Amino acid sequence: MVSTQRGFGSFSVDDVDAARRFYEDVLGMRVTGDRGFLALHLDSGTTFMVYPKEDHVPASFTVLHLAVDDVDEVVDELGRQGVEMLRYESFDHDERGIVRGFMEGGDGAWFTDPAGNVIGLMDGPGAELFGAMTS
Secondary structure (H helix, E strand, O other): OOOOOOOOEEEEEOOHHHHHHHHHHHOOOEEEEEOOEEEEEOOOOOEEEEEEOOOOOOOOOEEEEEEOOOHHHHHHHHHHOOOOOOOOOOOOEOOOOOEEEHHHHEEEEEEEOOOOOEEEEEOHHHHHHHHHHHO
């Protein structure tokens, strides 16, 4: 059996400074850094590592899901800051790019960071269910 001390998710970016500005200034996260790496600190206590990679290629999947109180409010705020929501053919999006009834009845939306990494938003019962699974 492996005895783990702690774990964290990580993903790469092509420009650490641009990532820091985005995660701090646009998403309002607490970001710390050392030796060219960033740590994204979520309010829940979860931390993600962001690392530079010269030949970075954005993942073809969502690298970070954020449970929020109200997807509509977050989409509006991000829109005011110039962030555009992604649209996937497999979902019906409203005019603002929000998928209604996603994730067990909550709403969802996706956007990218400056490196092209996909970030998802979710609220409602889906976010609550996910929270219960991770606590």
